[in-house]
Every structure is written in structure tokens, then in C-alpha cells.
Amino acid sequence: MSRALPFLVALLVLLAWWALSLTQPEILLPGPMQVLEAGWTGRVRLGTGLLNTALSSLGGLAIASGIGLGGATLFLRFSWLERAFYPYALFMQTVPIIAIAPVLVVWLGYGASVALCTAAIVCFFPILSSANAGLSSPSRSEVELLQLYGASWTQTLIKLRLPRALPTVLAGYRSAVGLSVIGAIVGEFVGATGDPVSLGYLVISSSRSADTATTFAAVCASAVLAGILFATVRAIEGWAIGAWHGHS
Amino acid sequence: MYAVRFQDLSFTWPNGEALCSGLDMVVQPGEILALVGPSGCGKSTLLRLAAGLLAPSSGSVERPKGEQAFVFQKPTLLPWRTLQENVALPLELVGRSDPAAVIEVLELVGLAEHATKLPVTLSGGMQMRASLARALVTQPELVLLDEAFSALDGLTRRRLHLAFLEIWRAKGFSVLMVTHDLDEALWLADRVVVLEGPPVRLKQVVQVELDRPRAREQLHTPAFGAQLQGLERLL
Numbered sequence: 001m002s003r004a005l006p007f008l009v010a011l012l013v014l015l016a017w018w019a020l021s022l023t024q025p026e027i028l029l030p031g032p033m034q035v036l037e038a039g040w041t042g043r044v045r046l047g048t049g050l051l052n053t054a055l056s057s058l059g060g061l062a063i064a065s066g067i068g069l070g071g072a073t074l075f076l077r078f079s080w081l082e083r084a085f086y087p088y089a090l091f092m093q094t095v096p097i098i099a100i101a102p103v104l105v106v107w108l109g110y111g112a113s114v115a116l117c118t119a120a121i122v123c124f125f126p127i128l129s130s131a132n133a134g135l136s137s138p139s140r141s142e143v144e145l146l147q148l149y150g151a152s153w154t155q156t157l158i159k160l161r162l163p164r165a166l167p168t169v170l171a172g173y174r175s176a177v178g179l180s181v182i183g184a185i186v187g188e189f190v191g192a193t194g195d196p197v198s199l200g201y202l203v204i205s206s207s208r209s210a211d212t213a214t215t216f217a218a219v220c221a222s223a224v225l226a227g228i229l230f231a232t233v234r235a236i237e238g239w240a241i242g243a244w245h246g247h248s
Numbered sequence: 249m250y251a252v253r254f255q256d257l258s259f260t261w262p263n264g265e266a267l268c269s270g271l272d273m274v275v276q277p278g279e280i281l282a283l284v285g286p287s288g289c290g291k292s293t294l295l296r297l298a299a300g301l302l303a304p305s306s307g308s309v310e311r312p313k314g315e316q317a318f319v320f321q322k323p324t325l326l327p328w329r330t331l332q333e334n335v336a337l338p339l340e341l342v343g344r345s346d347p348a349a350v351i352e353v354l355e356l357v358g359l360a361e362h363a364t365k366l367p368v369t370l371s372g373g374m375q376m377r378a379s380l381a382r383a384l385v386t387q388p389e390l391v392l393l394d395e396a397f398s399a400l401d402g403l404t405r406r407r408l409h410l411a412f413l414e415i416w417r418a419k420g421f422s423v424l425m426v427t428h429d430l431d432e433a434l435w436l437a438d439r440v441v442v443l444e445g446p447p448v449r450l451k452q453v454v455q456v457e458l459d460r461p462r463a464r465e466q467l468h469t470p471a472f473g474a475q476l477q478g479l480e481r482l483l
Contacts, residue, residue: 139324145337159337159341243366244327244366
């Protein structure tokens, strides 16, 4: 029963949406069937847009991973770096991405690079903070155990801290993947030219031409993309830590 | 000859609080020495000083060259590693690989058939035995036990005591152990050092008058009862 609950909720939401759409003009609230129809008609553009937004999200994730994981490792090695830079990393998290995006257009020009950057900026902090917490999570006994056997800093990192950090880091990635899609779409709102087409561009262009059904279809596609990325992280969690994490 | 010697040992915490001042103590080669004392008196910190995990503020902790091992209160097994990988860790860290030695110590603690299992699949007692196997894999001359049996239930603890005494007899290493269980101290040790503090001081050293090899029946003898009462009075 508990497994069926999310599907039941989805069904109820769909029904409510459909019922509500009957009372409103299509331009304000298209029904589920109209959205499906718009999605099917524009499936090539929607599919290409989804692919390009996915590339920006994943590219942003890769950049954020490099800086976030590398930064957390440096913070662990040199605590003064953490004291110096962590407050600014936290500050970056509080700056609204929609305010940064136009500046990025000025610096980088129109194109996919803006979306790549906004995706990287929004998902950088969850990766950095989760890696920072995860790398410091081994117990005193675990650290002492390796110290007793003469482990070097690198050995302690590889044999203890990195595996210990995995559950926390992967939990961070669960947030980061969703944020990377949001970041990419915000970047596309501001910086996309429509060539190549992206989900953010489709949302903006269709809403400007009052094609609300296509707007909804693009929004649904972005939710599907975030869902796929989230499910991928869950699968990696199951594979990498499922056998030992959460049992003890 | 000694396995560990504290000479005029002083240790002060960074906040200025003294753990001990001018402490002298010797662990003889091949003996089991138990440290008992009130909670918070500094027993475990003395063990960390003996292990070299903490450096004395003044005086010295002397150990002859040779392997030493530390067994923590909790098994401290790395959960992502199988038992044999956990046991092999001390060897791995010095660039050695000796699968035969790993299996030998796992056999010694009765866990050879579980070698490829992850710790989460085993009971607390089995995990503690694996932790003991990891301590023994480097053929240590000194084993430090930090309340190593205290997290186990009574029956498992007694069984592990017997297994440990058997291994100790076969291997002949020295043991410095911290415990809050006076029964355990008397049953395992050759000498029991009663501590007081903080700052930690030696209150009395009690020679255990029980024959070796020790057997479960000795726990119920009048001699054991008398020594236990004597220890209880000291605390």
C-alpha cells in the first residue's frame, strides 16, 4: 500500500489538474491531454532541448564536482583554507542565481556556456558542504586506528575518509542534481539563443507566444530530466554503499 | 626488560589540566597488566600515551622496538571492507600482502569461514573477534586493550576472554588493558593497577593470585572472591 501511495497522489493531482483545466481557458491552464499533445507534436524540439539541457546540467555538475570535491579535500589538508574560503562559498549559495545570470551573459556572451556556469554555481555548494562534512565524519577510533599503523595522510584519505564520506557526499548529490537542472534552465532563460534549442529556451519562447501547452510540456520534460538524474544517484548509492551503509 | 615503561611521566591537556604528573609504571614482557580506576580518572588516556597516540608533556614512555596493536572498545571495523580486508589493513598500510597470515589469525579467533563477509552481517561478538584478529595479524609484542570486551553481553564476553587467554598463551605477547570490570581485570591479568585521580596516580598494585591457565571455575573459588572484595574496597 505504502508503495502505491506516490502513484495515488500523482493520479489525484492529474485528476485535479484535469478538472481545474475544464474551468479555465487553455491559454491559462491547458489540461493534461493538451500538454501531452503539444509534447508529441513538438517531440523533436522537446527531445533535443532535453538533451541539451541535460548536457548543460551534467557539465555544470562535473565542474562543481571538480571544484567542490577538490576544495573539500584541500580544506581537510589545510584548515586555514577552510577558515578563509568557506564563508564565501556559503555566501555564494545565498546569491540568487537569476541575479548572476545576466552578468554571465555579459562575460561569456549568449550560448550554452551561461547555462553550464549557472548549473555549476547552484550545485557547487551542496557538493562542497557534503564532501566537507563527509571527509570529517570518521570516528576518533577510526582515525587513531590508521594513525597507529603509521598510515600517511594520503592513505588515511583513500582508505578511510573517502569511503566514509560516500554516504554524505551522495546525499549531497541527491540535492545537487536537481539544482543543476534548475541552474541550467535559469541560465537558458537568460542566455539561450534557441540554437541549439534547450528546455529553458522552449519555456521562455513558448510562454511569450502564449503556447502554454508547450510551456507545460517543457516544464514536465525538465522534471523528467531531474527525476532521471535523481534516480541515477539513488542507483549509484545502492551500488556503492547499499551493502554496508545504514545497517550498523 | 620491559614491554612498556612510563618514567616520570607527565601529561597536561591543552587547557592546562594535568592528567598525570611524575607517573612511573612498568609492564613486564609477557604479562597482562590491567588498569582499573574510577570513571574519568584517565585510564584510557594512559593507554593512548602507551600507544604513542599522545606525546608526554615531560618524562617518557619507552617501548622496545616491535609491533604493537590496539583494540578499541568498539570493533572499529571499516564497514565497506570484508573481514579479511579489515584484518589485512595493518599489513596493507606498510605495503605488505600476506593472505596466509590473515587467514591464520581469522582461524585463531574462529572466523575463517566468515572471511569474505562484511562486518554488518556479523554479531557484535564476532566483530570484536575480528577486531582482535586485526590486532594480531602483525604479530605484535604488545597489545593494548581499551575496554575491549565491555560492549559485549556477559556470555559472549566470557567466551572471548577464554579465547583471548588461549591466544595470549600461544603467542606470548604483553598486554596493557583498561577495564572498568573488576571481575575481568582479576580473571585476565597477572597484576591489577588500581588508579585514582584525576590527576591520575597509582593507588595500589595488586598481584593476582590465580593459577594459569585460567578456567571458568576459578571465578567461583573463595580465592577469587576474596581478591575481588579486596579490589572493590580499594575503589
